[in-house]
Amino acid sequence: MPFTEVADRVWVARHAWFDVNVTLVGGERGLVLVDTHASALAAQEVVADVRALGVGEVVEVVNTHEHFDHCFGNGTVRAAYGEVPIHAHEHAAEAMLAAAERVKALYDAEADDPRRAEVLATEVVVPDHTFSSARVIDLGDRYVELIHPGRGHTSGDLVVRVPDVDVVLAGDLIEESAERDATPGFGPDCWPLEWPLSLDVVLGLTTTSSVVVPGHGAVVDREFLEVQRNEIGIMAETLRDLAGRGVPVGEALAAGDWPFPAEHLGDAVRRGYEQLPRAQKRLPLL
Numbered sequence: 001m002p003f004t005e006v007a008d009r010v011w012v013a014r015h016a017w018f019d020v021n022v023t024l025v026g027g028e029r030g031l032v033l034v035d036t037h038a039s040a041l042a043a044q045e046v047v048a049d050v051r052a053l054g055v056g057e058v059v060e061v062v063n064t065h066e067h068f069d070h071c072f073g074n075g076t077v078r079a080a081y082g083e084v085p086i087h088a089h090e091h092a093a094e095a096m097l098a099a100a101e102r103v104k105a106l107y108d109a110e111a112d113d114p115r116r117a118e119v120l121a122t123e124v125v126v127p128d129h130t131f132s133s134a135r136v137i138d139l140g141d142r143y144v145e146l147i148h149p150g151r152g153h154t155s156g157d158l159v160v161r162v163p164d165v166d167v168v169l170a171g172d173l174i175e176e177s178a179e180r181d182a183t184p185g186f187g188p189d190c191w192p193l194e195w196p197l198s199l200d201v202v203l204g205l206t207t208t209s210s211v212v213v214p215g216h217g218a219v220v221d222r223e224f225l226e227v228q229r230n231e232i233g234i235m236a237e238t239l240r241d242l243a244g245r246g247v248p249v250g251e252a253l254a255a256g257d258w259p260f261p262a263e264h265l266g267d268a269v270r271r272g273y274e275q276l277p278r279a280q281k282r283l284p285l286l
Contacts, residue, residue, distance in 0.1 A: 003053050006219050007165040007211050009142075013049055015042070017115070018069045019177040019216045022046050023169050025162055027139020030059030034160050034169050035215075036073030041118040043073025047080045057081060060137050062146060063088040063127055064171030064215060065154045066096040067187075068103045074125035087135065088127035089148045092156030095189075100124040147205065149173070150198035151191035152232075153184065153215075157198065161205050168206055169213045173199060174228055176217025183260040184232060185215075186268035193236045193275050199229040231259040239272035246282040249273040 003011035009026035015037060023034040031050065037043045050058060058081045063071040066088070074086055088096075107119045129135075137144040145161040153172040160169035173195070175184040186192060206212065206222045213219050235258065242252045252269045253262055273281075 002049050006213070007162070007167045009055070010162055010165060010167050010211075011053065011055075012213055012219060013046070014218070015045075017042060019179050020069050021213055021215060021217075023160075023213055024050065024053070024055075024058075025139070025142075025144050025160070026055050027144075028141040029139045031056045032060045032062060032137055032139065032144050032160075033058045033077060034062045035064055035070040035171075036061060036077050038069040039072050039115065039118040040076045040122040043076035046073055047076060059084055059139075060144075061086040061127075062137075062158070062160060063092060063096075064160070064169070065089070065157050066092040066099045067154070067172070068100060068119070068122075070171070070215065071096060071127075072100070072119070072122045072124065074127075075123050078125060085129040086125065086127040087129045087131070087137070087146060089156040089158045090130040090132055092154065092158070093127045093130045095154070095156060096126050097124060099189075147201070149201035149205075150194055152195035152198040153187070153191075154189050155191065159202055159205065165211075166207055166209055167211045167213070168202065170202060170215065170225070172215035173202060174212065174214040174220070174225060176214045176220055176224070178217070180216070180264060181261050182217070182228075183264040184228065186235075186260075186265055186271075188267045188271070190268060190271055191275065192232070192239065192268045192272045196229055196233040196236055199225070199232065203229060234259045235265075235268060236272070239269065240276065240280055243273055243276050243281045 025032040
């Protein structure tokens with residue numbers, strides 16, 4: 001889909017590959033592009049869509065985290081618009097090259113994947129404007145706020161708030177896409193026990209009228225955000241309960257009553273058990 005305006009001078013493009021969202025925020029000084037798609041080639045479509053929209057030039061770029069489907073287009077955007085600043089949380093920037101190497105190795109092993117060549121050919125451009133807690137981008141007639149609410153999908157998640165129109169871009173802290181049964185991305189670098197608390201911070205940035213843009217899938221509202229936060233909270237409490245009852249990690253996935261499909265939760269269970277303090281674990285009885 002080309003860019004669709006979801007609030008005054010905030011446009012979202014939902015791309016079929018990964019059902020990923022790319023967002024533009026416009027201001028007097030130009031455009032902020034939030035996330036840049038999953039390859040240098042795919043980002044050419046993003047640039048073409050920005051130009052077709054005809055509302056200005058990209059002057060700032062934001063990566064919501066280090067995963068390739070949100071940042072591999074950085075180099076293409078810079079080729080089109082010059083050495084624009086690329087913003088990210090400091091942990092995301094530190095982890096980006098290693099994360100890129102891992103995903104390229106996975107694509108390299110999949111000889112039949114139609115996207116293999118373009119992913120492997122992408123030159124990774126790491127963000128050069130990093131922060132630890134919060135940052136504000138001044139677009140002249142409006143501010144765009146970047147906030148690190150805590151660890152969740154990764155250790156370097158950020159959300160983007162456009163306060164004058166009550167819009168929050170939540171990145172992969174929120175998932176709507178039917179491709180994953182609206183299951184958040186509990187990957188090998190997630191923080192399932194801290195994720196609910198991070199979403200509490202995001203909830204504090206919203207109102208009942210907020211427009212919330214997830215990293216993948218359709219635009220949602222605060223009610224969707226509340227429901228998914230509570231479901232992730234159930235995930236965390238279920239992990240604590242299973243470990244506290246001495247259920248071994250290898251049996252936990254089958255033993256738990258989960259709010260999301262179990263086939264998406266293997267990494268969440270493993271990571272949750274790793275992150276629990278010893279006091280919340282009980283050795284299984286023989």
